[in-house]
Amino acid sequence: MGTKKKIFVSLVFLILNFEIAADEVHKSEYFSYWSKELKKFNYSLPDELKDRFFISNFDNAEIKTERISIIINKVSFPNETINYGIFIRSNAISNLASNVYRAFYFQNEKLSLVTSTALYIDGLKRYDFGGIIVRVGLTYEYDDHGHLTISCLDKTTKKTFYEIVAKQYCDQSIELNDENSVVRVRSYQSNCNYGCLRYFPYLEPGDYFTVKNQVNLRKEPTSKSEVLKSLVKDTKIKIIEDTFKHEYFQGQDAAKWKKYTVKNKKGLKFQVFII
DSSP states (O other): OHHHHHHHHHHHHHHHHHHHHHHOOOHHHHHHHHHHHHHTTTOOOOHHHHHHHHHTTSSOEEEEOSSEEEEEEEOOOTTOOOOEEEEEEESSOTTSOTTOOEEEEEETTEEEEEEEEEEOOOTTOOGGGTTOEEEEEEEEEEOTTOOEEEEEEOOOOOSSHHHHHSOOBOSEEEEEOTTSOEEEEEEOSSOOTTOOOOOOOOOOSEEEEOOSSOEEEESSSSTTSOEEEEEOTTOEEEEEEEEEEEEOOTTSOOEEEEEEEEEOTTSOEEEEEEO
């Protein structure tokens, strides 16, 4: 009787193990999951990057051209389950700091965090903390159920390495449910010293919405060019090309010009530029 119980328990254990293993995603499949997630943000991962990731035994990979850089790296943060990061930047802006990236962080195949990176500047001038890269600016966090929290991360001076690389929340965070309705707003004691900025390295062709009023469409990719039309907030537009040309405006980072197709009153299509 005891032997039968042992066999039964062993069979149950094997079945449970099989069910757990069946839910796991192998590292060789991560890339396809990541590609689907980045597509939601209108970014694509080239096949060459996938090949290099496989060759590295799922450790890291990099693609660098004259215009863009895309990097896959293993990462880790104290008290976080994130273990991979995909980092994207534009190489067209010559004076852009080398540590500035649009960052997508994953726990295995699942998207956990979307933010930007920047160099940590230690206010106490401790050389031991030089070269640390931190997460900053407007941030999207996803829990295990895919629920979104929108927040802002800061990079203030902290005492220890672990405090520096941890997520430094500032101002407010907004938690949304499945219907994108606000569930909770949380306020933090610290203000955002560096503002809640977003870094967009480039825009791939696709549909976008304007986020402010009086977005000017111009004949040429320069602010000195003729304004052909102004768009209001939440206008849907189709970007056909990122020119990788940029222009500086007072109080702002480098703004990038995108090519956009519109129709005139006769239905004829022509190309204009939007910043």
